[in-house]
Amino acid sequence: MAGAKRGCLVVLAMGLLLAVLVAAAGAWLWQRQAQFATTPVTPSVASVTVASGDSFSTVLGKLRAAGVDEGRDLQWQLLARQLDAAGKLKVGEYALEPALTPRELLLRMRQGKVLQYRITIVEGWNIRQLRAALNRAQPLLHKTTAMGDGELMEALGFAGQHPEGRFLPETYIYQRGDSDLDVLKRAHAAMEQALSSAWESRAEGLPLASPYELLTLASIIEKETGLAAERPQIAGVFVRRLKLGMRLQTDPTIIYGIGSSYDGNIRKSHLTTDTPYNTYTRAGLTPTPIAMPGRAALRAAAQPAAGDALYFVAIGDGSGAHAFSASYAEHTAAVARYLQRLRQNRNEAVPQ
Template sequence: MAGAKRGCLAVVAFVLVLMLALAAAGAWWWQQRGFADTALTPDAPSVVIASGDSFSTVLGKLREAGVDEGNDLQWQLLARQLDAAGKLKVGEYSLDPAPTPRELLQRMRQGKVIQHKVTIIEGWNIRQLRAALAKASPLEHKTTDLDDAALMAALGFPDQHPEGRFLPETYVYQRGDSDLDVLKRAHAAMEKELASAWESRADDLPLESPYQLLTLASIIEKETGLASERPQIAGVFARRLKMGMRLQTDPTVIYGIGSAYDGNIRKIHLSTDTPYNTYTRAGLTPTPIAMPSRDALRAAANPAPGDALYFVAVGDGSGAHEFSATYAEHTAAVARYLQRLRASRQAQQE
């Protein structure tokens, strides 16, 4: 009888211990789940995983970023649960808006790093492009001390002039990428678009090479105030080239002036001969004068038909031009433009 009682007590004790253990396990499970799915409260906007960082190192960086939620064991167990331990990818990860520990480790496991952006604007020249890249952060700057020739050599194209060689586009990069990485992508994108435009060019196009197409497209880009007019402007220049007429376009003159240009083009500029002065020299400029867009490349490859040989700004603020077939018509259009310009200035003074 006594033995039976002792047996019953042992069973009761075992059940109690088991219940306590289950209760403790349940409490821990709820605590772990609450930790894993509660948003963090970091002080820093991001954290960077470098090559060779251990999980302990990453945890240390999170602590430095102000993440004080959870203990190391909780983070380690969650990482194992998510199959993230030892598999976190290098890069910069956002902590703003604050993720949960589960979301953060999943991002790090999948390599969903912060994507930064830099935009090359249509019509920029190489000086403007390089200045924009120099300001881009956190882009690494490897070209600061390189001149244009050394830059192109670093890109693998030592015989190329840099002007016009980079496609205007928004490029996504991540921390650790350099300006050379962005330029390589922009150069490859321009090569692809230029090849496509050249392949689809009109049969009677007065151009001998893709580089001449790139050059003409850059001039069209700088002359265009209204995107829809690119094919018409291309048509004017194509007809002039066929007839042997000088292009007589101000943007080429301005490019030839270079950094000395103060925002005003004067008569002396138009008469001073430079390799880029299309008032004094026939044909295309020796290099492009800007970074042309896809649309400018396509317009240069397939100019709009017509008989216009001249154009001048309308002067109403729209960016539109008035196109003319004869010099007399053009002279009248210029007079109308100057009249609108004087009226606009007078209105501003009143």
């Protein structure tokens, strides 16, 4: 009887020892797993891409190829199950930052926090400048490079529409796999919304027959404005000129008409040669916008400042500000002051 008791005690002791060993091993493994999950990775490249149909093993293989050597495959698989990420990784490109831990990386992939890129359409850009910027943007897919402007607008679903002025200047976010058409579709939709809003809020009595005419006027205002606060005043000058039947006589329209051959100088021949964009020889607005106007220019065109000024000329002090005049005599005097300051600045710039 005593021997049986001793045997039971030995078995019990061995069971307890085994349980302690299992618990200790479990604690050690848990500690190792926790340490793995929170230790920053050390990749050799900046990003990794999860493609459609990739299994977790495939993604792990891509991480290994990207220099992520931390942890055993089993540890990654256990972590993925713990985070409910296995089989739920979102397609896209993910940044591999040196301070990123395996836990943070898998959470990003599960939540779809992909690497994002930005492209800014600058206020006053024309369509040539916009397309050149898109062609330079990486890693944007370039689907429109070989397209003419007409083909581009057809690809966007707006066949026959002139592209100038149709894309709202803003910063647009895209990710790997997006194309220039994707960005342009969003910029076009944003301009449609901004233009509609400006048209709905327009002041009464504007000499504008359609939203497109407002867009055209806004583009001219955008190109003439050197000081943002002056947009409504410049708009007021152009609106009063349109009401009186005066020619707009604005140099940016001349430059747009010259096109890519413009060398930085407007000559007398440019002012006297009649073209659809010569507002010195033709009354009214140009046949199309001449640039991409921003929201502020659209608002200025829709709600121009009141006043009696019909002329403006740069002050020439480097601020971009203008002198506004109600009469031609006042304007002539302002032009003389501008030219005098211009000569003075040039003389001061010549080495003695």
